[in-house]
Amino acid sequence: DGYLRVDPAEFLHVREALTRVDRGESFATVAGDTGIAESTLRSLHQDRRDLYLGGEAEDDRVDEALTDVRPLKDVRAEDPDFEELRERVERLEEATDVNSR
Structure with missing residues (x-):
């Protein structure tokens, strides 16, 4: 679909693995x-660490993907958008098929 x-x-x-190395x-x-x-x-840690741990990329297409x-912002630090957080959790659950395990 492009x-x-x-x-x-x-x-x-991969993010969890890089976090453990960090x-x-x-x-x-x-x-x-x-x-x-x-x-x-080692290559990912050297070349893609910020992408995996920060969830941000300079390329707009990658950033959108x-x-x-992305790591969740600390919800204690500001007024969190709980609806957005719920939607992200639902999309991740669907994408990882977490409910069929």
Whole structure:
């Protein structure tokens, strides 16, 4: 259909792996636990860390595709839009087929 799409389950899996590396776990340990090749994990950490951890990209098409997988803002810091948050959760649940597990 011409739109750039992100696989939410895969994206969140990689984000969690990069978060663990950022917290000090070794690349080898995280790679072994997640099934992501250590070389891939190192490359993603070096080249795409901000994309995965911040959920933002300079390319508008990529940035738009990341809408549903961006980290949530701290809802304690400002007046949160709960309806928007509910919609994001619903879209992620549908995309990852969470209810059929």
